[in-house]
Amino acid sequence: MRNLSAIFFILGILSGCRSTLDFTSNTDGPIAPLIDREVFFEAPVYTHAQISPDGQFISFQKKSNGIKNIWVKRRNEPLESSWPLTADTILSVSDYYWSRDSQYILYTKDITSDGNYNVYAVKPEEPDSLHSIPPSENLTNLKGVRTQIYAVPRYDPGYIIIGLNERDHQHHDVYRLNLKTGNKELLIQNNQNISGWVIDESGNIRHAVRQTSDGGSEILELSGSNLERIYKVEADESFKIIRYHKDYERFFMITNKNSNLSRLVLYNPNNGEELLIDDDPEGKVDFGGAIFSDVTQDLMATYYFDERLRIYPKDDGFKKDLKNIINSTGEAHINIGSQTDDDDIWLIHANKDTDPGSVYLYYRKTGKMELLYKTHPSLISEHLTSMHPIEYSARDGMKIPAYLTLPGGIKPNNLPLVVYPHDGPWSRDYWEYDPIVQFLANRGYAVLQPNFRGSTGYGKNFLNSGNKKWGTGSLQHDITDGVNFLIEEGIADPDRVGIFGISYGGYAALAGLSFTPDLYATGVSVGGPSNIISLINAIPAYWEPLRQMFDERVGDLETPEEVEALKNQSPFHSADQIKAPLLIIQDANDTRALKAETDKLVADLYDKGNIVEYIVAEDAGHNYSDHKTRLAYIAGTERFLSEHLGGRLQKHLSDELEQRLEEIKIDVYSVSNPDDSDLILREALTGPLPPVSGNKLKSSKLGYVSLLENQGQSLEMDVTRKLIKANLNGEPIWRLIEHAIMPQGEIIDTIDVRRDNLLPVRRNTQQGSTTLNLNYSSSKIDGIITLSGQSTPLSANLHAPVYADGSGLHLTISSMPLQVNYRTTFRIYDVMSLEVKPMAMEVTDIETIVVPAGTFTAYKIELTPMDDETGNQTIWITNDDDRKLIRIMAILPDELGGGSIVTELISE
Numbered sequence: 056m057r058n059l060s061a062i063f064f065i066l067g068i069l070s071g072c073r074s075t076l077d078f079t080s081n082t083d084g085p086i087a088p089l090i091d092r093e094v095f096f097e098a099p100v101y102t103h104a105q106i107s108p109d110g111q112f113i114s115f116q117k118k119s120n121g122i123k124n125i126w127v128k129r130r131n132e133p134l135e136s137s138w139p140l141t142a143d144t145i146l147s148v149s150d151y152y153w154s155r156d157s158q159y160i161l162y163t164k165d166i167t168s169d170g171n172y173n174v175y176a177v178k179p180e181e182p183d184s185l186h187s188i189p190p191s192e193n194l195t196n197l198k199g200v201r202t203q204i205y206a207v208p209r210y211d212p213g214y215i216i217i218g219l220n221e222r223d224h225q226h227h228d229v230y231r232l233n234l235k236t237g238n239k240e241l242l243i244q245n246n247q248n249i250s251g252w253v254i255d256e257s258g259n260i261r262h263a264v265r266q267t268s269d270g271g272s273e274i275l276e277l278s279g280s281n282l283e284r285i286y287k288v289e290a291d292e293s294f295k296i297i298r299y300h301k302d303y304e305r306f307f308m309i310t311n312k313n314s315n316l317s318r319l320v321l322y323n324p325n326n327g328e329e330l331l332i333d334d335d336p337e338g339k340v341d342f343g344g345a346i347f348s349d350v351t352q353d354l355m356a357t358y359y360f361d362e363r364l365r366i367y368p369k370d371d372g373f374k375k376d377l378k379n380i381i382n383s384t385g386e387a388h389i390n391i392g393s394q395t396d397d398d399d400i401w402l403i404h405a406n407k408d409t410d411p412g413s414v415y416l417y418y419r420k421t422g423k424m425e426l427l428y429k430t431h432p433s434l435i436s437e438h439l440t441s442m443h444p445i446e447y448s449a450r451d452g453m454k455i456p457a458y459l460t461l462p463g464g465i466k467p468n469n470l471p472l473v474v475y476p477h478d479g480p481w482s483r484d485y486w487e488y489d490p491i492v493q494f495l496a497n498r499g500y501a502v503l504q505p506n507f508r509g510s511t512g513y514g515k516n517f518l519n520s521g522n523k524k525w526g527t528g529s530l531q532h533d534i535t536d537g538v539n540f541l542i543e544e545g546i547a548d549p550d551r552v553g554i555f556g557i558s559y560g561g562y563a564a565l566a567g568l569s570f571t572p573d574l575y576a577t578g579v580s581v582g583g584p585s586n587i588i589s590l591i592n593a594i595p596a597y598w599e600p601l602r603q604m605f606d607e608r609v610g611d612l613e614t615p616e617e618v619e620a621l622k623n624q625s626p627f628h629s630a631d632q633i634k635a636p637l638l639i640i641q642d643a644n645d646t647r648a649l650k651a652e653t654d655k656l657v658a659d660l661y662d663k664g665n666i667v668e669y670i671v672a673e674d675a676g677h678n679y680s681d682h683k684t685r686l687a688y689i690a691g692t693e694r695f696l697s698e699h700l701g702g703r704l705q706k707h708l709s710d711e712l713e714q715r716l717e718e719i720k721i722d723v724y725s726v727s728n729p730d731d732s733d734l735i736l737r738e739a740l741t742g743p744l745p746p747v748s749g750n751k752l753k754s755s756k757l758g759y760v761s762l763l764e765n766q767g768q769s770l771e772m773d774v775t776r777k778l779i780k781a782n783l784n785g786e787p788i789w790r791l792i793e794h795a796i797m798p799q800g801e802i803i804d805t806i807d808v809r810r811d812n813l814l815p816v817r818r819n820t821q822q823g824s825t826t827l828n829l830n831y832s833s834s835k836i837d838g839i840i841t842l843s844g845q846s847t848p849l850s851a852n853l854h855a856p857v858y859a860d861g862s863g864l865h866l867t868i869s870s871m872p873l874q875v876n877y878r879t880t881f882r883i884y885d886v887m888s889l890e891v892k893p894m895a896m897e898v899t900d901i902e903t904i905v906v907p908a909g910t911f912t913a914y915k916i917e918l919t920p921m922d923d924e925t926g927n928q929t930i931w932i933t934n935d936d937d938r939k940l941i942r943i944m945a946i947l948p949d950e951l952g953g954g955s956i957v958t959e960l961i962s963e
Contacts, residue, residue, distance in 0.1 A: 086464035087462070088438060089705055097431065100430065103151070104428075112130060119139055124139050140189055160179060201220050205229065224834055250264055261299070262276055270603045320332055344358055354369050380424065387406060390405075442458050450532060462499045469548045471701055472500065472548070473552075476564070477556075478559045479511075481510070492504065495555075525609065553577040556581065561583020588743060591621075592854075593647045631663070636667070643673045657723060693705065744856060752778065759961060760772070760774070787811075789809075790807050806863040813866065818838075820886070836849070901934055908961050928943060930943050931943075943956070943957070
């Protein structure tokens with residue numbers, strides 16, 4: 056590994072001394088001048104610097120054509136002599152690496168804004184002319200595929216290891232990519248739900264990581280094409296392999312198995328021996344990270360993120376390096392970003408709470424530090440204010456760590472307060488520069504950043520105590536208790552408290568206003584999902600191996616009680632409780648915070664007389680990538696907070712920014728309240744499928760007769776449905792075989808569904824020379840249809856899992872919690888149209904039904920397509936424990952020529 060990935064704070068090397076609530080130093084000096092908002096939020100002039108492995112070049116990212124591109128210079132030349140290697144004009148380069156032989160810079164780029172990436176290579180050649188750009192080569196050149204760079208092997212410099220989800224959007228197969236030719240060699244096909252791979256410095260796949268069915272995780276060792284478990288943790292535990300030992304057998308791993316706090320261990324996969332290398336000497340926080348020498352492969356230091364991070368040198372050489380770095384950077388947050396292959400030159404990134412950072416070249420042999428650049432040279436640090444670590448007690452006595460930033464030059468008494476919850480929620484805030492925090496403090500607000508339960512870094516007990524506690528539970532209570540603490544301390548004015556957050560923080564803002572409406576005077580939600588159920592259903596296909604984590608930490612959509620709890624935790628269903636003025640900032644294309652739901656929330660608030668403002672960027676997704684749009688919504692937020700909390704306001708806006716704000720600000724009275732049917736249809740297409748009890752089914756064989764009437768003609772068929780228990784690839788399933796005999800021949804339709812939730816796994820239909828084979832996953836259906844010997848592949852991407860149609864659907868309905876007036880919606884994959892169809896279902900009555908097999912009491916169930924097409928069905932299922940299908944009356948879809956078909960039970 057070239058990157059040391061070493062991040063540590065210098066202040067408090069031996070101990071993280073907690074700040075008390077004595078902030079007298081904060082009043083020293085005059086009140087800071089009002090800093091132009093654009094200074095806080097301007098893009099860094101230079102960023103993401105790396106040194107080439109041979110030490111000849113320095114690369115970095117810098118704006119050109121209004122977009123962040125890759126530039127390079129020779130190490131001993133000034134920045135002014137640098138030249139661009141890319142010239143993108145639409146989307147910035149997302150990430151880049153040096154090849155190990157320093158011949159190429161490799162980068163990933165999304166050129167169609169669809170969230171997919173290709174890998175490109177460009178040589179660091181000087182241009183032939185002032186405006187020329189070296190040619191980049193698209194090494195993968197794929198469409199609709201999300202490419203991941205897994206490894207840039209030290210000892211195989213002509214190749215990199217990549218992952219492609221071309222075959223299956225849910226899983227990435229692993230390839231070795233030749234950097235000169237672009238040829239790809241398949242190393243391993245991910246048929247076993249692998250979520251991560253561990254690759255050594257020679258490019259060999261040594262181990263794999265996978266989630267287990269019980270929510271835990273396991274390490275699998277590769278032996279040929281076989282995978283063998285060597286390590287497992289439970290659902291509330293974690294591990295991470297960080298590098299292999301120099302004996303190439305053992306590996307260093309961070310794990311919290313059988314302990315609260317994570318620690319660094321050396322693990323022997325041959326005998327399972329686990330040697331403790333390091334854990335927090337103060338017993339307070341998780342293991343932060345380790346710094347190794349890539350030359351000797353020895354451990355040089357370990358570090359821990361506390362209030363500020365503590366670092367522990369492990370050899371005299373690193374202790375000397377650390378002293379040299381401190382002498383140049385002082386009190387700073389340090390990241391050793393990259394270094395040369397001989398480990399002699401390091402790139403040092405330094406920043407602190409009042410400084411976004413500077414980058415240095417550090418020469419280990421001489422101890423010399425050379426400033427390369429400052430990221431934000433126009434930002435004057437002395438006008439900013441310190442970030443204070445604090446701690447307060449939650450209502451149940453749990454100690455909650457937090458950071459408090461106060462406006463400079465003002466006594467910390469009765470201040471307007473803005474609570475700024477972090478995103479995630481499985482992340483945390485650190486002692487570091489944050490432009491939003493410093494911007495708010497400059498406007499006169501105290502800013503509270505609570506590391507509420509569910510935050511990472513404080514042990515698994517603290518993390519897991521936030522499981523399924525969104526909104527009405529401890530995640531939100533900890534935020535509330537922090538506000539009350541600052542009010543009791545006299546720091547916060549109880550009448551001037553606001554809450555402002557982005558993504559999960561935006562959800563927390565909506566939850567705060569919904570569930571503690573008397574606490575806040577105002578709120579701002581940026582991209583905050585109001586409906587947790589919609590959020591879970593928006594998990595993209597390539598996150599699917601982590602779906603179990605969402606089930607454990609947020610809620611399981613297959614458990615009715617948890618679905619009900621999620622509704623109660625969703626501000627979408629509690630908007631009538633909101634009292635305070637609310638600003639909502641929404642991305643039109645956001646798949647996590649759905650605009651249709653936000654429209655309804657806004658319309659409902661406006662209709663009941665609430666103060667609500669609405670900003671919508673029509674061309675954005677979950678995160679604003681357009682700098683002008685971001686500045687516009689920041690300006691809108693500044694005005695809104697000033698109006699309702701009384702903070703300082705920079706009144707002037709440039710004409711361009713004023714115009715952009717007017718473009719994205721919505722006249723609230725013009726927001727139409729979406730029709731309930733629109734929301735119901737969306738729920739049918741993307742919402743959780745209704746609960747079923749598949750394990751309560753029993754094996755059976757039932758006989759039916761079907762009468763088809765179409766365009767004046769009648770056709771009778773004998774149908775047998777057989778349900779048997781089976782296993783498919785080790786998974787327990789129900790196999791439903793429908794055998795229909797008619798004058799034109801016979802049809803055999805076999806559907807395999809999971810035994811617990813009845814989700815379809817596989818389907819095979821045969822009618823003469825025509826066959827249909829389908830394979831289902833939660834995100835995709837693949838198959839082949841064969842007509843007269845001609846085979847055609849089929850493929851359908853799914854936004855959410857589907858039920859089977861036909862006999863599979865009738866089986867599924869029989870396992871639902873049926874009762875009179877039971878209503879639900881769901882979706883099926885219709886094999887006739889090869890499309891996903893939304894369906895509405897209602898149990899309308901209990902009737903006594905006479906069929907050839909006898910007299911039965913049964914639920915009468917109406918099935919209605921929701922896409923304005925014909926195809927209604929009425930079915931009767933017995934209301935006893937066996938739940939047999941008794942009768943079907945169906946109106947055939949128009950594509951089948953209309954008509955009707957009646958099916959009745961003739962034998963059991």
